[in-house]
Amino acid sequence: xxxxxxxxxxxxxxxxxxxxxxxxxxxxxxxxxxxxxxxxxxxxxxxxxxxxxxxxxxxxxxxxxxxxxxxxxxxxxxxxxxxxxxxxxxxxxxxxxxxxxxxxxxxxxxxxxxxxxxxxxxxxxxxxxxxxxxxxxxxxxxxxxxxxxxxxxxxxxxxxxxxxxxxxxxxxxxxxxxxxxxxxxxxxxxxxxxxxxxxxxxxxxxxxxxxxxxxxxxxxxxxxxxxxxxxxxxxxxxxxxxxxxxxxxxxxxxxxxxxxxxxxxxxxxxxxxxxxxxxxxxxxxxxxxxxxxxxxxxxxxxxxxxxxxxxxxxxxxxxxxxxxx
Amino acid sequence: xxxxxxxxxxxxxxxxxxxxxxxxxxxxxxxxxxxxxxxxxxxxxxxxxxxxxxxxxxxxxxxxxxxxxxxxxxxxxxxxxxxxxxxxxxxxxxxxxxxxxxxxxxxxxxxxxxxxxxxxxxxxxxxxxxxxxxxxxxxxxxxxxxxxxxxxxxxxxxxxxxxxxxxxxxxxxxxxxxxxxxxxxxxxxxxxxxxxxxxxxxxxxxxxxxxxxxxxxxxxxxxxxxxxxxxxxxxxxxxxxxxxxxxxxxxxxxxxxxxxxxxxxxxxxxxxxxxxxxxxxxxxxxxxxxxxxxxxxxxxxxxxxxxxxxxxxxxxxxxxxxxxxxxxxxxxxxxxxxxxxxxxxxxxxxxxxxxxxxxxxxxxxxxxxxxxxxxxxxxxxxxxxxxxxxxxxxxxxxxxxxxxxxxxxxxxxxxxxxxxxxxxxxxxxxxxxxxxxxxxxxxxxxxxxxxxxxxxxxxxxxxxxxxxxxxxxxxxxxxxxxxxxxxxxxxxxxxxxxxxxxxxxxxxxxxxxxxxxxxxxxxxxxxxxxxxxxxxxxxxxxxxxxxxxxxxxxxxxxxxxxxxxxxxxxxxxxxxxxxxxxxxxxxxxxxxxxxxxxxxxxxx
Numbered sequence: 001x002x003x004x005x006x007x008x009x010x011x012x013x014x015x016x017x018x019x020x021x022x023x024x025x026x027x028x029x030x031x032x033x034x035x036x037x038x039x040x041x042x043x044x045x046x047x048x049x050x051x052x053x054x055x056x057x058x059x060x061x062x063x064x065x066x067x068x069x070x071x072x073x074x075x076x077x078x079x080x081x082x083x084x085x086x087x088x089x090x091x092x093x094x095x096x097x098x099x100x101x102x103x104x105x106x107x108x109x110x111x112x113x114x115x116x117x118x119x120x121x122x123x124x125x126x127x128x129x130x131x132x133x134x135x136x137x138x139x140x141x142x143x144x145x146x147x148x149x150x151x152x153x154x155x156x157x158x159x160x161x162x163x164x165x166x167x168x169x170x171x172x173x174x175x176x177x178x179x180x181x182x183x184x185x186x187x188x189x190x191x192x193x194x195x196x197x198x199x200x201x202x203x204x205x206x207x208x209x210x211x212x213x214x215x216x217x218x219x220x221x222x223x224x225x226x227x228x229x230x231x232x233x234x235x236x237x238x239x240x241x242x243x244x245x246x247x248x249x250x251x252x253x254x255x256x257x258x259x260x261x262x263x264x265x266x267x268x269x270x271x272x273x274x275x276x277x278x279x280x281x282x283x284x285x286x287x288x289x290x291x292x293x294x295x296x297x298x299x300x301x302x303x304x305x306x307x308x309x310x311x312x313x314x315x316x317x318x319x320x321x322x323x324x325x
Numbered sequence: 326x327x328x329x330x331x332x333x334x335x336x337x338x339x340x341x342x343x344x345x346x347x348x349x350x351x352x353x354x355x356x357x358x359x360x361x362x363x364x365x366x367x368x369x370x371x372x373x374x375x376x377x378x379x380x381x382x383x384x385x386x387x388x389x390x391x392x393x394x395x396x397x398x399x400x401x402x403x404x405x406x407x408x409x410x411x412x413x414x415x416x417x418x419x420x421x422x423x424x425x426x427x428x429x430x431x432x433x434x435x436x437x438x439x440x441x442x443x444x445x446x447x448x449x450x451x452x453x454x455x456x457x458x459x460x461x462x463x464x465x466x467x468x469x470x471x472x473x474x475x476x477x478x479x480x481x482x483x484x485x486x487x488x489x490x491x492x493x494x495x496x497x498x499x500x501x502x503x504x505x506x507x508x509x510x511x512x513x514x515x516x517x518x519x520x521x522x523x524x525x526x527x528x529x530x531x532x533x534x535x536x537x538x539x540x541x542x543x544x545x546x547x548x549x550x551x552x553x554x555x556x557x558x559x560x561x562x563x564x565x566x567x568x569x570x571x572x573x574x575x576x577x578x579x580x581x582x583x584x585x586x587x588x589x590x591x592x593x594x595x596x597x598x599x600x601x602x603x604x605x606x607x608x609x610x611x612x613x614x615x616x617x618x619x620x621x622x623x624x625x626x627x628x629x630x631x632x633x634x635x636x637x638x639x640x641x642x643x644x645x646x647x648x649x650x651x652x653x654x655x656x657x658x659x660x661x662x663x664x665x666x667x668x669x670x671x672x673x674x675x676x677x678x679x680x681x682x683x684x685x686x687x688x689x690x691x692x693x694x695x696x697x698x699x700x701x702x703x704x705x706x707x708x709x710x711x712x713x714x715x716x717x718x719x720x721x722x723x724x725x726x727x728x729x730x731x732x733x734x735x736x737x738x739x740x741x742x743x744x745x746x747x748x749x750x751x752x753x754x755x756x757x758x759x760x761x762x763x764x765x766x767x768x769x770x771x772x773x774x775x776x777x778x779x780x781x782x783x784x785x786x787x788x789x790x791x792x793x794x795x796x797x798x799x800x801x802x803x804x805x806x807x808x809x810x811x812x813x814x815x816x817x818x819x820x821x822x823x824x825x826x827x828x829x830x831x832x833x834x835x836x837x838x839x840x841x842x843x844x845x846x847x848x849x850x851x852x853x854x855x856x857x858x859x860x861x862x863x864x865x866x867x868x869x870x871x872x873x874x875x876x877x878x879x880x881x882x883x884x885x886x887x888x889x890x891x892x893x894x895x896x897x898x899x900x901x902x903x904x905x906x907x908x909x910x911x912x913x914x915x916x917x918x919x920x921x922x923x924x925x926x927x928x929x
Contacts, residue, residue, distance in 0.1 A: 032752075032753075033749075033752065033753040033756045033757065034750075034751075034752025034753050034755065034756050035752070035755065035756060035760075038752065038755045038756075038759075039388075039389065039752075040388050040389060040464065046389070046464070046467060046468055046503075046782070046789065046790075047467065047789055047790060048466060048467030048472075048789050049789075050462060050466060050467070050472055051462045051464075051466055051467060054461070054462035055462070086381045086388075087381050087382060088381070088382050088387075088522045088524065088529075089524050090524075097545050098545075098546070101546070107914075108914065111914055111917070112917065115917060153576065156577070156580060157580070160580065160584055161580055161583060161584050164584065167581075167584070167586065168577065168580045168581040168584040168586060169572045169574075169577040169578070169580065169581040169586070170547065170548075170570055170571075170572060170581065170586065171544070171546065171547040171548075172544075172547060172548075174371075174373055174548050174550075174568045174570050174586075175371065175373065175586070269573070269574045269577070270574060270576070270577055271577060272571070272572035272573070272574060272577050272578070272581065273546075274379075274545060274546015274547055274571070275546070278546065278573070282378075282379075282573075285750070285751060285752065286752075287752050
């Protein structure tokens with residue numbers, strides 16, 4: 001099978017995956033208890049039937065569910081995600097405003113965790129069973145067990161409240177508003193603690209994957225051979241073992257990136273970071289169906305696209321896989 | 326080998342740390358001297374409010390939008406407004422008259438008012454606002470009874486007359502409250518707009534009001550910035566800028582405030598933290614009773630075998646609940662055992678002579694014994710058919726509600742009633758409790774003002790949200806008549822009678838009256854909570870920087886970075902933020918990769 005038809009097949013599969021996923025999510029979201037109209041008047045005590053009727057019509061909630069479903073799907077094909085109940089504006093715009101903020105946290109921390117975790121894993125494997133190995137294992141085990149939001153609060157209290165090294169919460173300094181390059185540095189400064197938190201909790205998985213498979217590789221014949229010919233230990237690791245252990249963490253990274261759009265919700269909340277996670281939580285609370293659907297749709301598409309790309313990368317990194325396609 | 330590894334990490338850390346000093350370069354200190362016509366003890370400065378959330382839009386009349394309410398109160402005005410004691414005070418209307426049948430309301434408008442774009446404010450803005458509210462079902466539609474509004478007449482540019490088809494005595498109180506800001510007709514009322522939430526209306530993203538502050542910018546999820554309106558009809562505000570910094574998480578908001586990132590904590594902190602905040606130097610915590618209360622509704626909807634329909638059972642349960650324990654444990658002591666059947670915070674309508682049952686478990690046991698719910702060997706009471714007497718308590722998620730429910734469960738277990746607690750997320754709660762009435766008892770809290778007509782909404786069979794599902798011709802009639810009575814003294818009598826009847830029947834049991842906290846830095850004075858009768862709730866027009874008067878050095882407290890901000894025009898991009906964030910990612914990634922390549926090359 002040629003590469004083109006292979007890609008075409010994967011894309012077609014992906015397309016149906018998205019449709020099925022969106023359909024399931026549509027019914028889950030719409031059948032969940034709660035009614036978005038209750039949030040129109042804040043306290044439902046101030047809600048009158050006339051208002052309920054007005055918004056039921058305006059949002060098309062008077063139509064039966066299956067009809068709403070077909071309307072939604074056909075709108076989706078036309079690239080329409082609808083209007084947010086809460087904000088009134090187009091869903092696509094609401095989401096697009098948040099994506100860069102979330103990705104700046106999640107992509108940065110995922111890549112940092114991937115790189116640091118991989119090298120820590122290799123390093124631990126090299127001194128397998130020795131002090132450094134145990135120290136790293138115990139440390140990462142600790143960060144693996146601690147809930148992200150809790151670690152976030154700890155870091156915030158330590159570096160923000162007590163040491164005053166970093167801002168506690170928010171996107172930028174509002175007392176002394178910055179402009180130009182200083183604004184961007186200011187945002188990076190505010191992103192430091194959330195990125196650090198995310199990196200620390202994401203790192204253990206990479207570390208463990210790499211360390212374990214590297215330890216496994218140590219028993220392989222080729223390592224023995226290389227050692228026998230007197231090759232430098234570091235070179236064995238960096239060149240040969242590395243090549244063999246890098247696939248699992250790449251898979252992990254790709255999967256994590258797929259979920260990275262909404263994966264930092266609680267940490268975003270702790271640091272008052274206005275990303276997708278917070279949007280998702282707020283939309284769930286106020287039953288903003290169009291935004292919820294839009295977010296899930298974006299996540300599904302991201303995951304499907306990433307898995308297609310991942311398959312292709314696998315073909316490049318590991319020639320054995322391509323022949324199977 | 327350990328060396329090279331640590332080197333790699335060291336490079337990474339160094340790359341990050343090297344850039345740090347760049348961020349802590351202090352800004353230039355500059356003095357803000359102003360010779361405004363208004364007598365502010367000090368002029369200028371930026372007041373930062375730690376704020377609860379993002380506004381949904383900038384139309385303050387369309388939907389319930391608590392995050393917008395506080396912001397809009399500084400951009401817009403209402404005809405009349407409420408002070409911190411919930412008294413109606415003048416705003417855009419200098420004075421008003423009510424007809425003897427409470428069907429006609431005449432407002433005399435201020436003459437020196439201009440919209441922020443310079444257009445004069447007139448009666449046609451008032452007419453448009455309330456007609457749009459009627460047409461597009463604004464959030465105040467049901468409170469103001471706009472379904473009965475026959476019309477608004479502008480007798481001249483500065484006299485507006487509202488006519489209702491029936492008496493609407495609670496109108497003024499609600500007019501002063503929520504979703505009633507007057508909108509600029511010249512910006513909203515254009516034929517090309519489908520309705521008042523049409524995204525093409527520029528005033529929806531850049532609001533134009535008549536209020537003390539003008540809109541400057543909004544960065545979603547981050548902040549809203551306003552600046553002083555020099556042409557405000559009551560005189561220019563004392564502060565130069567007003568910033569709402571958005572941090573919805575209560576703990577994060579509190580920490581941010583304590584770290585000096587804000588001057589007012591507008592997000593209620595966890596109650597257990599109040600003592601710590603109060604003992605922080607330079608921070609002032611004020612507490613005031615609010616017209617909001619937690620109460621427990623009994624299910625009063627007619628259904629065969631429903632045990633809460635028995636008045637004696639309702640009283641027995643009420644006697645068994647220790648509300649003092651609830652205040653102490655669930656509210657860390659920051660609340661009041663609810664008094665009366667209506668809130669004392671709205672003093673004129675509150676009847677102090679009718680009180681709900683106070684804690685008396687022996688009396689509760691006595692009632693239940695008399696009713697024949699005998700105790701089994703396990704100490705739990707049995708229904709006539711032998712099943713354990715078990716009641717379902719439905720609540721929504723929340724630290725306070727969940728703690729309260731636990732205490733109630735323990736209290737009732739002591740008298741032999743089993744309680745099954747069902748905790749629901751807010752949306753599901755509203756469906757299950759308000760709509761399906763699927764509970765025996767349900768706890769909620771809510772605002773009981775601004776007018777006692779609130780009792781009609783909550784406990785009349787014609788009420789919009791009658792949680793107990795209560796039907797009583799006596800109270801229905803009293804509340805109905807009160808809503809038609811323009812005479813305040815007569816209204817009061819009717820509401821007092823209704824409270825007596827509620828106390829007799831007990832369809833709901835008041836639990837805890839909420840305390841409102843006003844938390845600010847002592848550097849600032851002139852907050853609305855210090856000025857009842859003079860300024861509306863949430864309005865920061867009279868706040869001034871107290872420290873500016875006593876010291877010549879312009880350094881407020883907190884970090885070295887803090888300075889008295891300049892009045893430079895804000896050029897912070899709102900929509901352009903994305904352009905800056907992706908480079909952040911790219912730069913960090915590139916730096917890290919470079920560092921790795923360098924160290925790897927050394928390795929090979």
